[in-house]
Every structure is written in structure tokens, then in C-alpha cells.
Amino acid sequence: MNITPIEFNDFTGKIVKSFLICADERFKKVFGEEGGYKEFHITPLLDEEGRAIYPRKVVKCSFCKDKKPKGEGRVRIPDVAYFEVSGKKEWLTSLFSYTSCSLSIKGIKIDIESVEVEEEEIELGDGDGIFIKFRGPAVLRDPWHRPGGELRSRFLPSPSHLFSTNVYSLFREKYFEVLMELEKALVEDHSALNSLGKVWYYYGGKWLPALSGSIIFWLREMNDIVKHTLLHASYFGVGSGRAAGFGDIVLNVF
Structure with a gap:
């Protein structure tokens, strides 16, 4: 999908949640479920290589002592990104007919256009x-x-x-x-x-x-x-x- 390129100072799963609610208000019930809706999952925004986009600081040495990062976390949202969502079919069918949405998150306006939806089936494969x-x-x-x-x-x-x-x-x-x-x-x-x-x-x-x-x-x-x-x-x-x-x-x- 096409997104307005911005600097975002929060976890990009929040953009995905806001878009889904914009696409279909029934998603409010999913995200409002106390304790978390067990049969529903979204990813954060992903770039074209399938890498998650979110503000982060990676600890390069597993055994090194590290301190909590200071300052505000920011990440650049590219103009093309996507996300994946898993859930019951009745929750997801509306996404196949939706094309665009304008969001306002933390005072930042985000326009999402040209939404392409694909259905994917997972197979585990064989081996030990x-x-x-x-x-x-x-x-x-x-x-x-x-x-x-x-x-x-x-x-x-x-x-x-x-x-x-x-x-x-x-x-x-x-x-x-x-x-x-x-x-x-x-x-x-x-x-x-x-x-x-x-x-x-x-x-x-x-x-x-x-x-x-x-x-x-x-x-x-x-x-x-x-x-x-x-x-x-x-x-x-x-x-x-x-x-x-x-x-x-x-x-x-x-």
C-alpha cells in the first residue's frame, strides 16, 4: 500500500490498527477485547523486503550489559509498505473491497492509498x-x-x-x-x-x-x-x- 512518508515516533502496529478500524469499525471490538483477542494477529508495518518497521535499538552482544536507551524513538515510514493480518474470515472479508484511508495519529496525518489485499495459506513442510x-x-x-x-x-x-x-x-x-x-x-x-x-x-x-x-x-x-x-x-x-x-x-x- 502507498503511505504518506513520515517520521513516526511510536510502534507502527498502531498505524495498522487505526487503518483496520478505518476500513471497518467492527475491528474496534477485536482490539477492545479484554486480555487480547486470542484468534487475531497483525504485524507492524513491513517494508518491501518483509522487514518490520518500528523504532528500535538492537543489543548486538547478547551477554553485554546494556542500559535502556534515552530519548525519543523515531522511524522513517517509507512510501510503500504492507502488513499481514490473521483472523476469522468474517473479520477480514471487508478488507478485500477497501482501497484508501486518511488517519490522524498523535496529531500526525497519514494517508494510505492503493491497498492491495492477498490471501495466503501457510504450509509447514516436512523435516526434523x-x-x-x-x-x-x-x-x-x-x-x-x-x-x-x-x-x-x-x-x-x-x-x-x-x-x-x-x-x-x-x-x-x-x-x-x-x-x-x-x-x-x-x-x-x-x-x-x-x-x-x-x-x-x-x-x-x-x-x-x-x-x-x-x-x-x-x-x-x-x-x-x-x-x-x-x-x-x-x-x-x-x-x-x-x-x-x-x-x-x-x-x-x-
Whole structure:
């Protein structure tokens, strides 16, 4: 889609959310769902190479001490960008007939035109290896959090941390049992020590930490539980804030 080129000082998932509401006001219900709408996911804006566009500071050394960035985060929005959205068909059909929208976000006017919509089907492929790349910041939820306790993010992408929200959507009644099964079925490659890292993203005037990079897992067994979890993550992302543009991944089985 064509966008008015601007300097934007917030997470670009907010532009995507505003556009969807402009296209169809029913999306207000999706984004207003308390606790997050489980079967809905957007990406932040993506450039023509498929790279996420958002204000960030990447920590280049995983084991280095780093401090929270100072100052305001800004990113240049190019004149051509796109985003991806996953959800129930009844929510998405209106996008196929919509062409343009004018937005005002934080006092900044943004015009979006020439919207082209394509439908995509995901296939996992065959093999005993899984490659996962985080296209935007991933905020992993603590699956072992107890109600009333302090909720913390997790930064080591063990299978139970990485797929906890997907398992909760798919297998709520046997949540912990399935998490343990994923821990047994998926083994991280040693390259994860080098391929994963921390990124600071700018959201609502604050610099916040998240996970970025990529990871390879080796499969002990591809059973139905593992397959359904991986497919769900491919469509709906991982971790918290998936309806706000967080946790988007590219997943390939090889």
C-alpha cells in the first residue's frame, strides 16, 4: 500500500490498527477485547523486503550489559509498505473491497492509498528441523505465572515460553500437560546462543525490552499437538500483544 512518508515516533502496529478500524469499525471490538483477542494477529508495518518497521535499538552482544536507551524513538515510514493480518474470515472479508484511508495519529496525518489485499495459506513442510525468525519484537508470557503474582516477561525461548499463548488457545483444558510435551518434543540448536538477542522497542513514549533474532529447534516427534501448535503460531504469532503487532514469526520446517 502507498503511505504518506513520515517520521513516526511510536510502534507502527498502531498505524495498522487505526487503518483496520478505518476500513471497518467492527475491528474496534477485536482490539477492545479484554486480555487480547486470542484468534487475531497483525504485524507492524513491513517494508518491501518483509522487514518490520518500528523504532528500535538492537543489543548486538547478547551477554553485554546494556542500559535502556534515552530519548525519543523515531522511524522513517517509507512510501510503500504492507502488513499481514490473521483472523476469522468474517473479520477480514471487508478488507478485500477497501482501497484508501486518511488517519490522524498523535496529531500526525497519514494517508494510505492503493491497498492491495492477498490471501495466503501457510504450509509447514516436512523435516526434523524448525527455523523460526522473529520479524518484530516478541514479548513472551510467563506460562508459570500464578494469579495475583507479579507478571513478568520471559526472554529465553524455551518451547513452553515461546508457545504458551498458542497452547492456551488450543489446549486450555490440558495446558501444562501440553507445555511439558512441547519441552520434550522440541530441542533448541546450539546456534541459539548466537542467533537470538534483545531489542529495545519504543511504545507509548517508553523504551521496552523484547526478544528478537531467530532460533532453530530439532524435532523428536511431529505429532498432532506439535503440528497444531506450530501452525497456530505461524498464523497468529507468539507471546503477548499479538493483536497489537507483537510476536510475529516466520516458521519453516526443513
